[in-house]
Structures are given as C-alpha cells and as structure tokens.
Amino acid sequence: MQTEASMTEGTKSADMNGMQGKLIRTRDITGGNIYTVNEANDEGWNPTTVHNEVGSEWNTIGEIEDVVLSQDGQVTGIVAEVGGFLDIADKHVLISIDDLNLVAVDDATYGYVTRQNEEDLEELESVDEGFWN
Template identity: 35%
Template sequence: MKSDVRTLAALVAAGTNNAETADQTSLAENLTSSGRIEDGSVYRLELTPDDTVWANGEGYTEIDANWNKIGEISDVLLDKNGQMIAVLVGIGGFLGVGDRDVILPLENVRFAKGDDNTYNYVTNLTKEELEKLPEVDSGIWD
C-alpha cells in the first residue's frame, strides 16, 4: 500500500490528469485529508504482548472501550519536506478548559478510525510520560 500511495502522490505532484494513471478511487482509498485528522481524539492504551497491531505499525480499525481518552488533536505537524512527523494534542483539562498543547511524535501514535469516519490516534505513552511532555505554545507557527 505504501508504494501505491507514493506512486499516486508522485503522479499528483507531477501534475498528471490522466485518469488511467491516477485513479481517483485509489487516491481516495489510500490518502486522507488533514482535516479528517484534526479534531480527532487521542486515546491512551496499555500495550499487551499480544497486540500485533501496534508492533506491526498498523492502524486500529476501531476505538477500544478500554482506551482512555486523553485529549483532542489540534494540528498535524509537518517537517520542511512536507512529511507528517507529529500531531499537536490538547491534553488534560475538562471540555477544553485547562488543557495544554503537547507534541506527540508519530513513533508514539497509531491511527484509530472512529465510528463517525474521523481519524483518531492512540498512544502507547503512559500517563506519567504524557504529564512530563513539555507544553507547546500553539501559536508558535502563527
């Protein structure tokens, strides 16, 4: 699938509009918009030895009832080459009051598709590790 995404991305970047080479259906199935990631939730899970999804770097197909919701995704962070490298997450607080923005690198998160067709994240960081993450001023990029 990664090679399909790279091929489609290369075709899109090259400006092709040939329907035979850049099939829109394949594009929609293999890519998502950052708007569907932003405003998603972030959950924390306790990893178990039999969790092959995390170990294989795959995404989860549903939200597990045992996961603890820890916050909301406020932004998707890209490096200067346009590669997604992290998510900005508001954690703590209640109903958006008293929360703080932290950066979760991609190696500490996996996608988790929600019932409402949004993308969420799940992290393997412990509560203590999350509390130690430095706060980031979300206006730093303005």
C-alpha cells in the first residue's frame, strides 16, 4: 500500500523523468571549452541567449573548471582556466554569468561563449582554492 508521501515522491520522480531532455548536469559542462565571439561590449550582447551549436567564427580561449552557484542554487558564473600552454602559466578566473551564454557542443556536452576575448580574461583577478575559504 502506498502512503501519500510515497505517492508524492513517485510523482516527483515521474515529473523529473519527463524533464530529462531539458536538464543539464554540471559534469556535462565542466571540462568544456570557453569560446569568444570577439564582439565589443556594446554590440548587443544578450546574457540569456542559448546557442544550439558552436559558431564557426568563434575561437576557443579557455576551459571550464567549475560552475559557481549562489546559496539559493542560481548559477552566478564559472571558474575558467585561461592563458598558458599545456597547463604551464595558466590562470583561473571567475567569469560572471552575465558575460556568458550556454552553448550545446553536441548531444552530451556543453560549453560557454563570452563576449570577452582571451586578453580580457587574462586581466581578471586570479582565483584559487583559497578564494573560497
């Protein structure tokens, strides 16, 4: 016999299963690329745009190290690895979600595109594990 609590939990599971195509796991984002559209800040950037593919004119300028959430669960930005070569002299920076658009790389992985260029990102303050403490 199902209790009201177990029926409610079953309903939540069914609702979540119906949303599978609309949900993205952070493991599908971390390790992904960061691209630049190489646009100036005043060229109509819209932080709510979601891209279905990587633009042919975009350049890869970094890698997503982590997704940063607020205490209420909202994505506020990402930690990006930029600069350097073969993990030598690279830098970790925090990019605000207002400067990022999600982009589907394929059916299972995602990246972010930004209006900032690599030099802009390299000028940001470094973050490391001590930043969070």
